[in-house]
Amino acid sequence: MPADHQMSQANLDNPVEIIICRTFAAPRELVWMVWTDPNHVGRWWGPAGFTTTTHSMDFRPGGSWRYTMHGPDGRDYGNRVEYIEIDKPSRLIYTLGGEGSDESVSFRTEVVLECVGENGRGTKVTMRSIFPTAEARDFVINDHGAVEGGKQHLANLEDYLASMSAGDDHEPPFSISHVFNASREKVWEAWTEQEHLLQWFGPKGSTMLHATMDLRVGGMFHYCMSHPNGMEMWGRWVFRTINRPDKLDFISSFSNASGEITPAPFQGLDNFPPETWTTVTLVEHAGKSRGTLVTIEARPFNGTIVQRDFFTAFHNSMRQGWTGTMQQLSEFFGD
Template sequence: MAYTSDQPRTSVTLPSDTEIVIERTLQAPPAVVWSAWDSADHLGKWWGPDGFTMTTKSFDFRPGGQWRYVMHGPDGTDYPNLITYLEIDEPNRIVYKLGGDVESEPVNFVTEVEFIVLDDLRTKVTMHMSFPDKEARDFVIREYNAAEGGKQHLANLEAYVNRLDHGREQHEPVVVARVFDAPRSLVWKAWTRQEHLARWFGPKQVELSHCSLDLRVGGMMHYCMVGLGCEEHWGRWIFREISEPDRLVFVVSFADRQGNPARAFFDERWPLEMLTTVTFSEHAGKGKGTLVTMESEPINATDEERGVFYAGRESMRGGWGGTFDKLASFLANNKM
């Protein structure tokens, strides 16, 4: 059986009752790909499915060494994990065992990771997971959504090594993720129907007095946010990519009443344009649901504007956190 992701470079296959194989061709040099695996600092910036973060307790990268860490799910669930490294053959192969500790998650399998050089700029990564029996394999697929999680895992690896390769690690996008207790098709509708957006979009204690949506590449969402003091702040999205039901990409700007981009009311040094990517994926963890991940970064910005943007990272996360609270309430209380 095979699962193919929306990215044709990724596949998940089940060659036998006790195996899962995940493959992806990364657009990155082999040395850069290997470097993402050999330190806790690098691993902590990409390891795991979408929306997960991680805390390393201890890390010893050598045959017989162990990596003890906790995965933090976007729904707040913690997953203690233990990896024991069985073989390290730089730059070709890593073999490790996951599990085998009473304090870790109830899974136990061996993974062989192969790094195959295709050329100077492309590396094929294959993760071959072997389980003690069919029940153990089926358990991680059923309880942890391992097939979808595996695809997200290697996609996150590629995104990270691309930043490393282009020297952009120090400027990671602002990321906000949340798991919603609703099917992905309904969450997509909430983001792509004007009548729905008008009822939930915007930070807490803010409502939209105007919302128009032209959902097409090059189209615009134009809106006006009204706060408690009745002040009006206009904004706009210009759509660059619409891939139902997986992904929206748009350029965000403050705006005037006519929809022209405008400087932020709170700081003239705020970037005029921000590239925002919103992805919708099945939650690869307990409880299922739909994981929505928002990433934002400045574009066409000066060094000063970029500095102001990243200095406001926590404020942005707070604003989007309140917006996601409103979306969760909307999904729970409205039929679509």
């Protein structure tokens, strides 16, 4: 399917509407199922970094879906969907309103699913949200980041459909997210400029002693870090993808002063993979606090089965280290 068909588009020509569409390389029946089945919809619903807790779901005209969306900045958003029309598998109309502190948000949404592509194997989804007034529409755009959030919403659906196609037998990557009170450009600079990385990179209590940066595909970030116990550790990133200010891909490894790959220097990490594929994505946070949502994902690169299993079991320890690192980056931005 052509790449441009995969892009989200938002139509703001009508002052009381938001229209967002995206085309998926998946059959319409599958897209309908993951949009309407309570076993699936809560696993992808919402903008980037959000998770969803379903309280009740009665999928029928006149029924409702009550759920809470948990933002990556720690905010919770209560929501209630009231189903109006259901025409399987092509059309769905519902109203969406906030609950509790978010009762000011209320609008009507029509979701249309069209078969497209060769033999109709793809699906174009058009989401048309209609607000009672232009002021109400502008409120959700300005206060909740609704346009960007809608694009991320459909991007999450695409990722979920892709994961279903890949099967459920692959190991989940390590993943952690954090919202920073800074623009994507500022956060990008913090991740890619040597003088900035020296000020914040590493777990809480660590200190960067040395760093060199060659920011190009195939280039390397090579650094030395002092841990709170006094141990010095070398590491390196070899860049695979550099898309400013959206995404960094790199292969990370423990290293020596010459930049060569070495085993993990800590006791008990004999089975840690020698290389991990790390992806850092930066998106606008579609929530009240705004800012930039950074998500870090890592998985073993060409590791053995034993190394992959060890890496999966080590996720909690990695989370502790990355949480401290994210705290240092927050302090770097003055949060």
